[in-house]
Amino acid sequence: EIVLTQSPATLSLSPGERATLSCRASQSVSSYLAWYQQKPGQAPRLLIYDASNRATGIPARFSGSGSGTDFTLTISSLEPEDFAVYYCQQRSNWLFTFGPGTKVDIK
């Protein structure tokens, strides 16, 4: 089973700042990686798929990069609605795994 780790666990930033979130896989997942945003009491929302493609309706301030074992989600300038928990996710042989999440909170 491929294990995903995310860092940092918590990121404290102010609106307007740049957020850089990391996801590392225990073995290569090529570009088979997605990022989700989850706000309290809500279902997750797909942000990025195939490592770098924005899902429908996702603002351009969200971008993803990486391949193999190291991936990054960047939020170029934090808006108030971006403070949430972010998860990475991969699929290998029809087994899906998620990372433990990074909470982006207001400094």
Next chain:
Amino acid sequence: EVQLVESGGGLVKPGGSLRLSCAASGFTFSSYSMNWVRQAPGKGLEWVSSISSSSSYIYYADSVKGRFTISRDNAKNSLYLQMNSLRAEDTAVYYCARTFRGLVSYYFDYWGQGTLVTVSS
């Protein structure tokens, strides 16, 4: 508009059973594989099970294999999860999610609001 609405959650004793349902609308349900993903209180996301569009392929997480059964009824636009031999560690919000096929892999593009399952004596 794509909508996924889960139901069937509740309080059940350890060893008991529960059947979750997910009613889909706003898309051609029979063309998509579907999934259940759960989230224990205050914890992260855990994939539970997937079923292909025609039910030909079914997959489970090791944590639920042999206890949970996923199924679907394309005529009723509905997805199900039969949960048997429930344990305290199965306590979670259970989400129904649609499979999205990216260029190279599969993800979850639409999610329901979730239904809470609590396993406690």
